[in-house]
Amino acid sequence: MSKEEIKNNQQDQNTWHQITLENTDxxxxxxKMTAGLIAGVGIASTSCSVFSEDHxxxxxxxxxxxxxxxxxxxxxxxxxxQTVQRLESLYEKKTGNTINIxxxxxxxxxxFGYAFNISKCQGYMDCVNACxxxxxxxxxxxxQYIRIHQIEKGHGFNFEKAEDNYYNEVPAxxxxxxxxxxxxxxxxxxxxxxPTEATWKEKDGIVVVDYDWCIGCRYCSASCPYDGRRFNWxxxxxxxxxxxxNQHYLGNRLRKKGVMEKCTFCIQRSRSGENPACVDACPTGxxxxxxxxxxxxxxxxxxxxxxVFRLKEDLGTEPKFWYYMD
Amino acid sequence: xxxxxxxxSLVLFTGLVSCSSNHEKxxxxxxxxxxxxxxxxxxxxxxxxxxxxxxxxxxxxxxTEEVTFYIPERKSSIKSFKCSECHTKSIPExxxxxxxxxxxxxxxxxxxxxxxxxxxxxxxxxQNLDNLKSNLNADIDFNQSYKACAQCHSSEYKDWLxxxxxxxxxxxxxxxxxxxxxGCHNPHSPKFETRLPSRLNTxxxxxxx
Numbered sequence: 001m002s003k004e005e006i007k008n009n010q011q012d013q014n015t016w017h018q019i020t021l022e023n024t025d026x027x028x029x030x031x032k033m034t035a036g037l038i039a040g041v042g043i044a045s046t047s048c049s050v051f052s053e054d055h056x057x058x059x060x061x062x063x064x065x066x067x068x069x070x071x072x073x074x075x076x077x078x079x080x081x082q083t084v085q086r087l088e089s090l091y092e093k094k095t096g097n098t099i100n101i102x103x104x105x106x107x108x109x110x111x112f113g114y115a116f117n118i119s120k121c122q123g124y125m126d127c128v129n130a131c132x133x134x135x136x137x138x139x140x141x142x143x144q145y146i147r148i149h150q151i152e153k154g155h156g157f158n159f160e161k162a163e164d165n166y167y168n169e170v171p172a173x174x175x176x177x178x179x180x181x182x183x184x185x186x187x188x189x190x191x192x193x194x195p196t197e198a199t200w201k202e203k204d205g206i207v208v209v210d211y212d213w214c215i216g217c218r219y220c221s222a223s224c225p226y227d228g229r230r231f232n233w234x235x236x237x238x239x240x241x242x243x244x245x246n247q248h249y250l251g252n253r254l255r256k257k258g259v260m261e262k263c264t265f266c267i268q269r270s271r272s273g274e275n276p277a278c279v280d281a282c283p284t285g286x287x288x289x290x291x292x293x294x295x296x297x298x299x300x301x302x303x304x305x306x307x308v309f310r311l312k313e314d315l316g317t318e319p320k321f322w323y324y325m326d
Numbered sequence: 327x328x329x330x331x332x333x334x335s336l337v338l339f340t341g342l343v344s345c346s347s348n349h350e351k352x353x354x355x356x357x358x359x360x361x362x363x364x365x366x367x368x369x370x371x372x373x374x375x376x377x378x379x380x381x382x383x384x385x386x387x388x389x390t391e392e393v394t395f396y397i398p399e400r401k402s403s404i405k406s407f408k409c410s411e412c413h414t415k416s417i418p419e420x421x422x423x424x425x426x427x428x429x430x431x432x433x434x435x436x437x438x439x440x441x442x443x444x445x446x447x448x449x450x451x452x453q454n455l456d457n458l459k460s461n462l463n464a465d466i467d468f469n470q471s472y473k474a475c476a477q478c479h480s481s482e483y484k485d486w487l488x489x490x491x492x493x494x495x496x497x498x499x500x501x502x503x504x505x506x507x508x509g510c511h512n513p514h515s516p517k518f519e520t521r522l523p524s525r526l527n528t529x530x531x532x533x534x535x
Contacts, residue, residue, distance in 0.1 A: 109367045113358075117490065125523040142529040165534075167526040186358050273374035273499035284518060285493035285510060292358070293366045296393075298489020298502070300362075306490050318358050324490065326481075
């Protein structure tokens with residue numbers, strides 16, 4: 001390579017650096033590079049067109065801002081409010097109905113814990129029903145966060161012998177029932193493996209997913225020892241009249257194709273002081289929920305007075321989901 | 327010179343290690359219990375209150391040495407309370423008076439323990455139907471019906487007081503508002519019925535075929 005060529009090459013590289021490294025943010029650079037292209041074609045045709053309505057221009061601008069927003073984890077409060085407002089108005093423009101998306105953060109001095117009484121669960125599956133309705137799970141693929149396993153007595157906790165899709169009168173003779181869902185581990189392997197940091201553990205112990213940062217690689221699902229995660233293989237569908245309009249950004253807001261989701265202890269309810277939907281729906285009181293940092297809470301009484309255990313404790317994942325018996 | 331470099335890099339390395347381990351210590355605990363014990367707070371005040379969540383329900387206080395919480399008031403939800411408004415005579419007098427016509431409470435079937443252990447008058451005193459009664463004939467207010475249940479179901483009662491048995495009325499925040507025994511169990515037939523599950527996942531059957 002001649003001196004001239006090297007010089008030209010360096011100049012090219014400098015130009016490239018100016019594009020990519022000025023404001024070093026990856027998203028920013030990407031935005032700049034694509035801006036020219038898209039501005040000339042898509043956005044220009046709507047936002048500059050004399051034929052486009054104002055609301056179309058506005059919606060187009062909002063979709064643009066949504067596409068280039070940050071990971072929720074590193075957003076400022078203002079940015080969180082903005083994205084929530086954008087999502088609310090985009091939904092309203094699309095369906096004509098209003099939704100309320102919360103961005104409520106964790107309460108001070110709260111670490112959520114859950115306890116499940118295997119002596120009390122009768123396998124009615126009212127919890128599963130309530131969970132689907134509360135969390136806007138895809139109706140087409142019949143997604144369910146909770147699995148209730150029917151196991152014949154004498155086999156112990158042998159999940160290979162368990163039936164989690166039974167349809168017989170319950171409780172069936174000589175069988176017991178045990179429910180599993182996301183256990184919100186203190187050392188969650190799903191969080192460690194996520195390449196885009198689209199899933200993380202909040203201060204109140206809830207493991208959440210930013211559906212707009214999930215790239216659908218399903219590493220988290222593979223790493224979860226408890227079958228706690230669910231993937232949207234297709235475009236999720238919830239009939240408009242069945243959509244729960246009380247939503248949270250990290251919880252039950254409507255998902256899209258190719259993203260992971262899971263139980264969030266009904267973050268939209270639990271952060272407002274309510275119980276998760278499964279806890280409220282259980283007719284036998286087998287499901288217990290509360291603040292582990294409150295020594296007077298019921299969950300703490302259970303941990304300190306009942307014989308409790310967790311699944312696969314030896315893995316060191318430290319689930320915040322305990323089982324106990326009467 | 328080389329030994330100087332070696333010492334300098336050693337110092338730097340140990341510094342880095344101690345720095346990172348200090349950083350880790352702030353966030354890492356050996357298990358949930360260590361974390362819970364380190365961060366627990368004796369009296370927490372939450373920004374929300376369960377009384378606001380349940381609205382206008384009247385509550386009754388349950389107070390023992392260890393625990394204080396609330397249960398929904400019962401008497402106002404019993405149809406035709408007070409009982410004495412119809413029951414002007416005691417049950418033995420009523421039986422002796424040869425009444426004809428339809429029986430009241432025809433729909434109540436006692437499916438609770440066995441007749442040699444439990445009859446209507448084990449809980450309902452024949453002389454004063456506005457209250458329940460204990461085994462030793464002390465009055466028990468309908469709002470505190472759990473006291474009648476606790477006489478036999480002592481382990482369930484202990485678990486209920488602690489919070490392992492029963493369920494919350496609304497929310498996990500303070501103050502604790504729990505269902506009383508009859509909030510979930512029919513006292514005349516307390517066992518939960520056998521029934522079909524409320525859902526069958528047909529996709530799962532297809533996928534696993």
